[in-house]
Amino acid sequence: MMSLTLTMDKQWSYFEEAVRKMKSLVGDSETNRVIKNALFVISAGTNDMIYNVYDHVLGRFISVSDYQDYTQQNRSVYPGLAAVVRFSISLFRLNCPSHLHHRICTENQNADSQLYNQKLQKLNFRLSQRLSGSKILYLDIYxxxxxxxxxxxxxxxxxxxxxxxxxxxxxxxxxxxxxxxxxxxxxxxxxxxxxxxxxxxxxxxxxxxxxxxxxxx
Known part of the structure; x- marks a missing residue:
């Protein structure tokens, strides 16, 4: 809402539209080859937590754990990518951004970040078992x-x-x-x-x- 970014579903619909246009230009075989050998990065987490869970208004309607599960759910609903390699990026220390008027890092929010990363690694393991032929790598920026x-x-x-x-x-x-x-x-x-x-x-x-x-x- 604050950055007017597109929803994950909307971004996915644009991707599907791009695939259709590629197929009309170069054919199914070449399009599938490009997608199969592409690198996909799905990035969600830090901003979502800061502007929702830790927001004084929105944070009243959802728990930290539930919102962590929600953001990670978006990473698992697009198996049709059929990509060879997908990167999942860890969550950085949520509680340190100075735009929240200070950089006092509370242990609770730091623990939230670490818990999110643990859940993400488990999700990657499940996806790698389900999506045969794909390689899912976890990038620890924390x-x-x-x-x-x-x-x-x-x-x-x-x-x-x-x-x-x-x-x-x-x-x-x-x-x-x-x-x-x-x-x-x-x-x-x-x-x-x-x-x-x-x-x-x-x-x-x-x-x-x-x-x-x-x-x-």
Missing amino acids: TPLIDMIKHPHSYGLEETLVGCCGTGLLEAGPLCKPLSRTCEDVSKYMFFDSVHPSQKAYSVIATYAFKKLFPLL
Whole structure:
């Protein structure tokens, strides 16, 4: 609702429409070959939890556990992808985004994130058994990001609590504009804005992913 993003069902309908157009252009065989060898990433979790479960209004109508199950259900209802490889990405520490006016990380929300990741790994195992011919890999972004918070100097970081853009506490996405004030050296910041990691942090995650996942491909 806040970002006006499309629902998972709507995105899926667009994908089906794209497949139909591909078949009309290059035929069924070539379309199936492309899809079979494509890499699909289904990303859902962090924003959903922040803007729903932890919202003061919406959070009254659903429990953390139920919403975790709901978001993961969306990952399992599209077996028709028939993809060779699908990535599932772990949930990062939910309780740290500075746009919530502070970075005081409560243990309850941290436990929610860890529980979500445990459920996701179990779901991946079930899907890999059900979808023969597919390979489903779990990308743990929780571990490298938490390690950056605990040991910033090991990564050349100096600031892990405040973002580089604006005040570093509230701005995110479109609120970070070309004329917004930015830090002098973003490479020393873990976050670019109040929500999103910096290029330096993403580089650490990418290196971690290459080492952990690509040997399994």
